[in-house]
Amino acid sequence: MSKLLIVGSVAFDAIETPFGKTDKILGGAAPFIALSASNFDISSAIVSVVGEDFPLEYFDLFKERNIDISAIEIVKGGKTFFWSGKYHNDLNSRDTLETQLNVLADFKPAVPDHYKDADIVMLGNLNPLVQLSVLDQLTTKPKLAILDTMNFWMEDAFIEDLRKVIARVDVITINDEEARQLSGEYSLVKAARAIEKMGPKYIVIKKGEHGALLFHNEQIFFAPALPLEEVFDPTGAGDTFAGGFSGYLTKTNDISFENMKKAIIHASNLASFSVEKFGTERMKNLNREEVQKRLQQFKELTQFEIELS
């Protein structure tokens, strides 16, 4: 069975949307990535850190989905990373109300021996130095290293570290505004080309409700987001996308552009579920039939026949 190594934050999130608010619930990049990737028949492990306040039931959730948690460090007396945010009415923007780094501040990742030869490595959003450390610990060059990051790490204090990670990965997934910030180009076509020069051979630009673009050399593929009646909570949609993308590629063990297209569709499909409930709620109870049914909807949404002459 192919192996997917996931690094990313494990967090408590407190979320407020126009539809309601939550107390501290399970959040962070790694849970969303891992739960999403667990929809494929693969071996996966999370490298992360939590405090002693982290509920054991969450570990059970990971174990049930066959996610290896032996490399989630539990810091005695420590507190788990906490983020709290409030979405605006259109759900397209949000304010961060509070961030407590807690145990994440001094996190030194330790890749377990049995994942140092992982087939695919998914570097979830985190300090670029942590992402670099994970790459440094691998004993075998992975088939594919995928980086997800965000605008926070593009500020002066971190950009040099971020550039080092970018130079070492095969795929980068970022959103449209971040692609513009990183490249200094407004046109996403030009932005992708500029980012490709920084290292990654594949650029995935996530546009939220407007879909996602995959760039590779002169090729471009686009997947829409499924039009939904209601988006309830966008938190973790990008991570769920990254999990679907990396999970599908791990399962199929095929990193051709043609197969990456399929991975993008699977990623968009899984992300469309994630936003339907708070946090990881929807992803915990996702079944195979629901996933297949919505894949069919993706086909109907996008496929057409045109005769070219």
Next chain:
Amino acid sequence: MSKLLIVGSVAFDAIETPFGKTDKILGGAAPFIALSASNFDISSAIVSVVGEDFPLEYFDLFKERNIDISAIEIVKGGKTFFWSGKYHNDLNSRDTLETQLNVLADFKPAVPDHYKDADIVMLGNLNPLVQLSVLDQLTTKPKLAILDTMNFWMEDAFIEDLRKVIARVDVITINDEEARQLSGEYSLVKAARAIEKMGPKYIVIKKGEHGALLFHNEQIFFAPALPLEEVFDPTGAGDTFAGGFSGYLTKTNDISFENMKKAIIHASNLASFSVEKFGTERMKNLNREEVQKRLQQFKELTQFEIELS
């Protein structure tokens, strides 16, 4: 040969974008619609009005593309409708600098006898009373009546007239913000459903650089905009889209949902050319090979193979 009847403004536009500015050039909904539709082998006619200041060379342009201009009224001593606008740096929004209705203020459309049995009627953006008058003059119910409109007509002074037109057409094409305004729903899925209740069986929601959605009953189809290196001038892109959509349906004489999907792709394809130069400049010199080549790009951009189990 199937007949397409087009009503819409014919105008002088003065445009300023981050890339440059123009003096008065050919603009208005009808020229963009007609030039776009002329890429298909159909008969088409424009119903509109201009002033005596309108250059004859523009008429030649229409004639060369086989567009019937006998129903473009020339008002003696009158001045042609004039619009001037300035785009913001992201090209997604613009300020209107000046609007002179001129001869458009008292326009009474006269559908020529040989187009009163048109197969398809494309009601370009205009005062809803003018659009209604065109529908009233038809002697045969058209196979399809398509309405394009904008937020201006959704204000209190015009909304009742607009609702009357909406109730009488088969297809409406509007942009996402207008769909939200008209329906009072933020979710585009819900907005489309609400607008369907107002009359049209097919709802096309244009999202500019983010593509277009076609809704019909429970079916949804999506076409992306082609990712471009540079958008030069978005003026008329929506009209060009409407022209491609109505032109293709006229040519094929098939108004099934499956064929409308193709029409949406052709529409998006033609709109992608329109934004590459100022005004109608790009559309005037478009050739068949360019169009076909870009259709192939649309296929590559969107088509994928996924096995469902």
